Amino acid sequence: MTATAKRPDVDLSIEFAGIKAPNPFWLASAPPTDKAYNVERAFEAGWGGVVWKTLGEDPAAVNVSSRYSAHFGKNREVLGFNNIELITDRSLEINLREITEVKQRWPDRALIVSLMVPCVEESWKAILPLVEATGANGIELNLGCPHGMPERGMGAAVGQNPDLIEQVTRWCKTYSSLPVIVKLTPNITDIRVPARAALRGGADAVSLINTINSITSLDLDNMVAKPTVGTQSTHGGYCGAAVKPIAMNMVAEIARDPETAELPICGIGGISHWRDAAEFVALGAGAVQVCTAAMLHGFRIVDEMQDGLARWMAEKGYRSLSEFSGKAVRNTTDWKYLDMNFQTIAHIDQDKCIECGRCYIACEDTSHQSIAKLVDASGTRRYEVIEEECVGCNLCQITCPVQDCITMVPQPSDKPYMSWNEDPRNPFRETA
Amino acid sequence: MTDALSHLPRAGDGAALKAGFTDLHPPLTQRQAIIESQRCLYCYDAPCIEACPSDIDIPRFIREISEDNINGAAQTILEQNILGGSCARVCPTEILCEQSCVRNHDAECQPVLIGLLQRHAIDHMHFDGHPFHRAADTGKHIAVVGAGPAGLSCGHRLAMHGHRVTILEAEAKPGGLNEYGIAKYKLVDDYAQREIAFLLKIGGIEIRHGQRLGDNLTLDALQRDYDAVFLGLGLAASRQLGLIGENAPGLMPATEYIKTLRQASDLGSLPLARRCVVIGAGNTAIDMAMQMVRLGADEVTLVYRRDAEAMSATGHEQAIAKANGVRIVTWAQPKQVLIGDDGRVSGMRFARTETRDGTLVATGETLDIPADAVFKAIGQAFADDGLSDDRASRIARDGGKIHIDDSFRTSLAGVYAGGDCVVPGQDLTVQAVQHGKLAAQAIHQDIMAQQEVA
Known part of the structure; x- marks a missing residue:
């Protein structure tokens, strides 16, 4: 055999x-x-x-x-x-x-x-x-x-x-x-x-x-x-x-x-x-x-x-x-149905960070200036997300060369789902 | 130069020995360079740039290699370091750029091979003429003493600014340690001279040989004849053991042997010690030991008075030496030169050492190592006799070297200095290049400012 x-x-x-x-x-x-x-x-x-x-x-x-x-x-x-x-x-x-x-x-x-x-x-x-x-x-x-x-x-x-x-x-x-x-x-x-x-x-x-x-x-x-x-x-x-x-x-x-x-x-x-x-x-x-x-x-x-x-x-x-055929179809929708109350924020795992600075320069030059570059006395760099500035765009995560070093963390929210159709900021929202 | 060893047999078949003196690290192929260039993460505010004594924009030149822009890569390197080709070969990258590379840890396999990539760019550049302009002639004429890396770098940068430069060199060839002091397997064939020929293509630089300060040259005369003087004197004196028998046949400074080896047209004609001892802990000691092995010595022992960690030779250098069969003995300091009945060196007696309360002390034990030749590589010192005339002796010193300010000015107006002969010197070619470059900037600014005032 x-x-x-x-x-x-x-x-x-x-x-x-x-x-x-x-x-x-x-x-x-x-x-x-x-x-x-x-x-x-x-x-x-x-x-x-x-x-x-x-x-x-x-x-x-x-x-x-x-x-x-x-x-x-x-x-x-x-x-x-x-x-x-x-x-x-x-x-x-x-x-x-x-x-x-x-x-x-x-x-x-x-x-x-x-x-x-x-x-x-x-x-x-x-x-x-x-x-x-x-x-x-x-x-x-x-x-x-x-x-x-x-x-x-x-x-x-x-x-x-x-x-x-x-x-x-x-x-x-x-x-x-x-x-x-x-x-x-x-x-x-x-x-x-x-x-x-x-x-x-x-x-x-x-x-x-x-x-x-x-x-x-x-x-x-x-x-x-x-x-x-x-x-x-x-x-x-x-x-x-x-x-x-x-x-x-x-x-x-x-x-x-x-x-x-x-x-x-x-x-x-x-x-x-x-x-x-x-x-x-x-x-x-x-x-x-x-x-x-x-x-x-x-x-x-x-x-x-x-x-x-x-x-x-x-x-x-x-x-x-x-x-599982078609299982992702129901989660694929038009932009107007996305949840305006959802918020995700970048998180940098400092133990995995190799200090290349790619996330920093990408965010600083082309996104929302949401990553701070800190250098300690020994010259070690540390990159930290400025959470209040982060819009959750994912750019830092995309540019990071290390797998799972930067993760996008959905933020807990007590706000209900709200589409753009329902958003008061939408001047053309569909009113009931 | 190797008179002290004239009683020893010759190394033998020079042609066969040649193989041992080819590149220690072979150059990358085109394919390897492309693959390696992909590994660079193009860091922002890259740690490798901070670690490079000559401020080369490393991520940029590597990206240029990856984009098939070799001339762009070469120019990026040469803008900061006109001797980028030799630095790529002799720099201890393992404690500089490659040490600080963000990929220098296990999770990333190994650092990007920055030194080899730099060499690739410089080896494959192809310019129609020289890649830098010489500015319009300023009418100023600068004397540079010493055609080593510091002097050459200074001369090139001064020429870029439009000044006339005369380099005054004691030896028959320019290059300093690149020509006379680097292990042959690190800087092979006539690379040092080819690189200098390239450097001189900028024009406006003249090199005069056989010119030795304190001998046929005085600082007085230089200051009278030139608008400014740069001293790139290096460290010409070998430190002494301070033992009886130091001048006995069989004992000599490693630097002098290396100098002879580098100039030898036939390696086989060199005197060979079957058993030899190298005293020292720096890269010169390693270079000496390695080259003796390659010339065919049976036993090469490197002896140092402290432990391996305290050696100034990098761990990488020590590992290479061990892999080549060099025996490294630590905790032993020279005590007595052993002389045979024929009056020649027959070995060295060492005192065993240890540290007590942080101080190195002899334990009382001794260790005899028989040898046909003993090479001392315990460091170089500034040869003060060059600066002994009335004016030169007024130049302030700092622990036996020349004192300079932040702009490479000595205490004597109009006289600048850089490279190994000044206080912050670290015996690094790349640092000497940086000193020369920055001193040239300072000289340019100072004399142009004077001109404006006048």
């Missing part, structure tokens, strides 16, 4: 928009899911599902050379990533054959096929039965590709037009029995509008976000952006850790919109480890898709993601994802 480590007794399996998967970690439609070889490796590594890189009509798209670029941190950590790749550059026939074979070999995994064809009914009517015949579990509509394809009237050109979203979704529901996930572009002003359009068209779910229009960096010697194709560049789709906050807000916006509150959401955008996934789920996502993190580290990261998520869930007493 081989030795086995104890694993948390937690069920990570999901059923999302009617699609079953052994875990919520899916690979997004992108280069890692372009062909059978990669997808096989992903399933072997343990990914719960895969959205096959977008299929289109023949002749297949043609890609340029030089395709990705990054927004680097100072230590070459990738903060954000972008690409100017188009949809699959392989023939429809090869893709369909491989999808069929892979699905047969991996019946327990979710295999969703991403699609993008011209915005005419005949095109969708033609491709949908072919996809359904592969045995795939669902389709995802790529209405968000921000580069190249919109110039041809596809991708984001559709996703930015609610009427077209509704129309295409309806065609898919008409000509296919598979669950339809509509992938939304963030390159719009209000994400609720395309989500509502998808729902009207009959979508089973939405997935978001697709990539954001971006220029990551420039080659200042040659005065051209990256990735550089010859002597030129073009904007690409931004993704990776940097886009996570944008994606989470958009997920939350849809989750707390009464019209779309029941619409399943697949969260996408900068998910790099289990905590990111847990956060998306807490904001209402039923599954998540990952791409950049896998492209940077390989498929093996799904091990740590599953293990970390399961241990955290066990610690919190959640036996399945549904037990």
Whole structure:
């Protein structure tokens, strides 16, 4: 008998928009899911599902050379990533054959096929039965590709037009029995509008976000952006850790919109480890898709993601994802509903303080002058919060390099909850 | 210079010995420098700046390294310390900037490697010409006595203000201790000279060699010929043991051996003591002991009359010495030079010591350590003979060194001093650089004020 480590007794399996998967970690439609070889490796590594890189009509798209670029941190950590790749550059026939074979070999995994064809009914009517015949579990509509394809009237050109979203979704529901996930572009002003359009068209779910229009960096010697194709560049789709906050807000916006509150959401955008996934789920996502993190580290990261998520869930007493899915939505509200009587104040743990002075200068220069710098006779510095001046902005805590050295302490109050709507300081308050 | 050891065998294969005299701390690679620069927290009112005797804005230059602005980083360093390259190599950072680094404790792993980052910036700077302007010629001409770190720093800052500078140096090369006194593995190859060549590129500075105050140079003449005089004389005299046999073959000051070693074109030609004793507790004692080990000595014993904690060599230096096989004997003070039948040193007899009521006393026990050579490294003293002419002897002294006020003025109007030869001197290159810089500021202000009055 081989030795086995104890694993948390937690069920990570999901059923999302009617699609079953052994875990919520899916690979997004992108280069890692372009062909059978990669997808096989992903399933072997343990990914719960895969959205096959977008299929289109023949002749297949043609890609340029030089395709990705990054927004680097100072230590070459990738903060954000972008690409100017188009949809699959392989023939429809090869893709369909491989999808069929892979699905047969991996019946327990979710295999969703991403699609993008011209915005005419005949095109969708033609491709949908072919996809359904592969045995795939669902389709995802790529209405968000921000580069190249919109110039041809596809991708984001559709996703930015609610009427077209509704129309295409309806065609898919008409000509296919598979669950339809509509992938939304963030390159719009209000994400609720395309989500509502998808729902009207009959979508089973939405997935978001697709990539954001971006220029990551420039080659200042040659005065051209990256990735550089010859002597030129073009904007690409931004993704990776940097886009996570944008994606989470958009997920939350849809989750707390009464019209779309029941619409399943697949969260996408900068998910790099289990905590990111847990956060998306807490904001209402039923599954998540990952791409950049896998492209940077390989498929093996799904091990740590599953293990970390399961241990955290066990610690919190959640036996399945549904037990905490959406739990943070009710606490996400409009500014006007925040409690005007709440007060939190910074506290500096003097035993943990290493006397770097970052909190002091941040507060002194750019915030509320609420930290005093004291120097004793021996030259030891001591930074103390001037509590009566502190507005609880969190800046000192953010700039402190030491974990848990500065904490924000909610102040006891005997005042009741009072929203801005009820606040006498609000000249436009709603009076009863 | 090593005549006292001429009876000893030679060190041997010079080429093979070279490896032992390369950088003790190798420079950072580009990648290492970037990683290390990220560790700096960019503290406000940073403790490392307070700890730097030359006031370098350390967080700023490290941030500039991290932003791929090496010339900016180098200029930040050089603005405060024109000898930032050698200071990066020889500073005891473990008791200065790195000691006060907020990351210098276990929870933060270790301090930011400030010295190595400074070296990285200076080693990789690339200026089109000299990075500092020389102001319009003031018509003033200043004499700087001594081309050590204090004199060079003073000369450079004076040149920046537009004064003409003549540096008068006794030795054949400029640099002072950087050229003649620092352990070879700390300041390797001809770095000291290359750094000086860079410094002189500002223009307006002339160095005359073979000029020795009290010998072929008088303060009278200097005051007559120049608008102001800066004395950066250093500490040229080695302290004596005060024992019989002090001049016997086999016994010599460590500084003189180091000077010869640093100038030797072939390390193999140096006299080597198989068994040697170094008396002293400072960094020079450690440098001497370490270099003897590297030259191939079998037994190197460093002897000090008090405990390790009282040694002026830093804990870091002591640890390096021990790791290199130097035996450190404490609580023993020199009692007698042991002389063999051939009239040469055969060892040292030490009196065992202890403290009683805070006073160091001999216990009555003795300890003999056989040795082919004994090196004394018990400190340097100000060589008073340089200031013996009528005028110079009027300069007020303070415990055997030159007395100065807050503006580096000696008691003689128009004569300034700085570096190891003045009272607040701490035998630190970086402090000498700071003295030279501040004295130059004072000289500039004083003579320009005089001009306005006139």
